[in-house]
Structures are given as C-alpha cells and as structure tokens.
Amino acid sequence: MISFMNLELLLSVFMFLRLYLVHRAILLHSKVLLSASYRSIGSLNNINFTFRFVLKVLMNKYPARTLLVFILLFWLTASWMLTLCERATADHMNMALWLIAITFLTVGYGDVSPNTGCGKVVCLLTGVMGVACTAMLVAVVTKKLALNKGEKHVHFFMLDIQISKRIRHAAANVLRECWLLHRANLSQENRGEQRRHQRCLLEAIRVFRHLRLKQRKLRDFASEMVDLPKMQMIMCDLSANWNNSYRELEQRILSMEQKLDELNHCFQQTSELLSHFLRQRSPEIR
Structure with missing residues (x-):
C-alpha cells in the first residue's frame, strides 16, 4: 500500500x-x-x-505584473505539491497554502510543519524561491523609486545653485573677517580680539574651501552622467551630415568633370574650325 x-x-x-x-x-x-x-x-x-x-x-x-503572476503560480503549484506529499498525514489544502505562504515570506511561525520528506523538500524549494523573489522585488522597487534622468539633472542643478549661494556667503565672511582682523591690528589695543578674529578668519577660509571642494565633486559627478542615447543620436546626425556632404562633394566633382569635358570638346571644335579656316585662306594668300 x-x-x-x-x-x-x-x-x-x-x-x-x-x-x-x-x-x-x-x-x-x-x-x-x-x-x-x-x-x-x-x-x-x-x-x-x-x-x-x-x-x-x-x-x-512589466516588472510588478510579471513578479505577481509568477508568485501566484508558484504559490498554487507548491501548495498543491505539498498537499500531495502530505496526503498520508493531513489532506487540507488551506493548511498547505498557509505553510507555503509563511515559508515563502521567510517568516516561519512554526505552527504547521511538514512531516514527510517530500513535503520538506517542497518547503525548502519554497524558501529558496522566496528569497530570490524578495531580491527581485527589492530591485524592482529600487528602480521605481530611483530618479530618472530629467529629475537627476534638475536635482543636481538646484544643488549647484544652493552651493553657489553658500560659497558667495562664505567668501563674504572671509572678506569681513579679513577687514575686522586688519582693523584690530591697526588698533593694537586688545590682543584677545585679534586672536578671536584670526580664529574666525581661519574658520571662514576652511568653510569656503570645503564648499568649493563640494561644488567641484558635484559638478564632476554631474558631468559623468552622460546621456548615451543622446550621444548616439548626435553621432548618427553627424554621420548623416558627413554622408550628405560627401555626396554633395561627389556631385560637384562630377559636374566639374562634365564641364571640363564640355570645355575640352569646345576647344577641339574651335581648333578644328581654325585649322579649316587657315587651310581655306592659304591658297588665297598664295
């Protein structure tokens, strides 16, 4: 049996x-x-x-739709296989659906567990597929939440404007601290005030350099975002323009060759006429 x-x-x-x-x-x-x-x-x-x-x-x-259909098909198939494997101990499709779901989601409450070796293999494969589908789902959500090219350009443009404003403020602070330190050096009265202005000047210079470095890194990163399809379209347009120019140049060369042939033919006809005229005039001269 x-x-x-x-x-x-x-x-x-x-x-x-x-x-x-x-x-x-x-x-x-x-x-x-x-x-x-x-x-x-x-x-x-x-x-x-x-x-x-x-x-x-x-x-x-259709990443979300494809993943959803695959997960539903795998859930129903694995549940039916688990029901077949556990038929000798318990023949409940709803318990198999619950066990496959919690195993697929890598939760595993422990209230239901397979008893046969075949059921354990099915649960093991379900856990592996659950981890793989979770990774694909994370990739799809990350792709949906990422900024597109236009949004990235707008974001970096606004960041560049904000950093430029902060750089102007930092440069103004450096000039202000330089003037205050110069005025304190001229007075020669309070040494503590001179040292305080020196510290403020060094801090303002440090902030100014930090902002300049941050702006340089931002512009370098923005310049690396090359729009490859746009560059490809530009190169295709340039290639088409070069081909059109080459064809126009060939047509001009051909037209010049035709005109030179016509001129050569005209010169030959003129020389023949002159020679014929001279042959006719030579007896009369004699």
Missing part, C-alpha cells in the same frame, strides 16, 4: 512537468516574436529570441 502511494505521488508530481506549455505559450504569444521589426533588428545584432530574452523584456516593461 505504501509503495502504491509513493508511486502515485511520484506520478502526480511528474504531472507538473506539463508546465513547460506555459513557457511555450509565453514565447509564442509574445509581441517580441510577432513583431517583424524586432526580428529584423535582432538578426542584425545576432540576438537569439529565446524565452530568456522574452522574460527579460517582460521584466523591463
């Missing part, structure tokens, strides 16, 4: 191998394979349109 149940369990688990049809359906119904422009550009760049490429495209375009 136990061997029959193990055989039935093994065959039931093998039933999930039919999930490869989902992979095939996603691959065949994706817009990547149905688009002729995708295929033509991909063939020029030696891109193989496999399921891995389609999955990357889906994760870039």
Whole structure:
C-alpha cells in the first residue's frame, strides 16, 4: 500500500512537468516574436529570441505584473505539491497554502510543519524561491523609486545653485573677517580680539574651501552622467551630415568633370574650325 502511494505521488508530481506549455505559450504569444521589426533588428545584432530574452523584456516593461503572476503560480503549484506529499498525514489544502505562504515570506511561525520528506523538500524549494523573489522585488522597487534622468539633472542643478549661494556667503565672511582682523591690528589695543578674529578668519577660509571642494565633486559627478542615447543620436546626425556632404562633394566633382569635358570638346571644335579656316585662306594668300 505504501509503495502504491509513493508511486502515485511520484506520478502526480511528474504531472507538473506539463508546465513547460506555459513557457511555450509565453514565447509564442509574445509581441517580441510577432513583431517583424524586432526580428529584423535582432538578426542584425545576432540576438537569439529565446524565452530568456522574452522574460527579460517582460521584466523591463512589466516588472510588478510579471513578479505577481509568477508568485501566484508558484504559490498554487507548491501548495498543491505539498498537499500531495502530505496526503498520508493531513489532506487540507488551506493548511498547505498557509505553510507555503509563511515559508515563502521567510517568516516561519512554526505552527504547521511538514512531516514527510517530500513535503520538506517542497518547503525548502519554497524558501529558496522566496528569497530570490524578495531580491527581485527589492530591485524592482529600487528602480521605481530611483530618479530618472530629467529629475537627476534638475536635482543636481538646484544643488549647484544652493552651493553657489553658500560659497558667495562664505567668501563674504572671509572678506569681513579679513577687514575686522586688519582693523584690530591697526588698533593694537586688545590682543584677545585679534586672536578671536584670526580664529574666525581661519574658520571662514576652511568653510569656503570645503564648499568649493563640494561644488567641484558635484559638478564632476554631474558631468559623468552622460546621456548615451543622446550621444548616439548626435553621432548618427553627424554621420548623416558627413554622408550628405560627401555626396554633395561627389556631385560637384562630377559636374566639374562634365564641364571640363564640355570645355575640352569646345576647344577641339574651335581648333578644328581654325585649322579649316587657315587651310581655306592659304591658297588665297598664295
């Protein structure tokens, strides 16, 4: 009886191998394979349109939706597999759903635990997949919360304006402390006041240098943010302009060659006419 149940369990688990049809359906119904422009550009760049490429495209375009569908499918599949594995001890689908959920979220309250080896393997795989999905979810949320290119440019521009204002204030403080120290040196009355103005002057110079260094680092970091698509478009425009100029130059050279041929032909006709005229005039002169 136990061997029959193990055989039935093994065959039931093998039933999930039919999930490869989902992979095939996603691959065949994706817009990547149905688009002729995708295929033509991909063939020029030696891109193989496999399921891995389609999955990357889906994760870039619809990351939250793709992760949610994958988590739901994995949750239902793992719960059904756990129900099959624990059929001999407890046949409750709701308990399997609860155990898979808390294991997937790496919480593990301990109120429910698998009893068979197959159930323990399923829970182990669920924990591994939970950690992987959590990492992907963190990456997706970080990407959504990150500033885009326009927002980064605006942010750095406003920071640069604020630092410039602080630099002007720090420069004014340096000039003020220099004047106060000069006036205290002229009076030669209170040495404590001179030392206080010296300390204030050194502090103002330190703040001024710190702000200048901060502004330099900010501008260096902003200059490193090169917009590669924009640079590519500029280079394409320059290449197109150079090609147009080269074609215009070729046309001008060809037109000049044609004009030179016409001039040569005219010179030949003129020389022939002159020689014919001179041959006609030579008997008359004799």
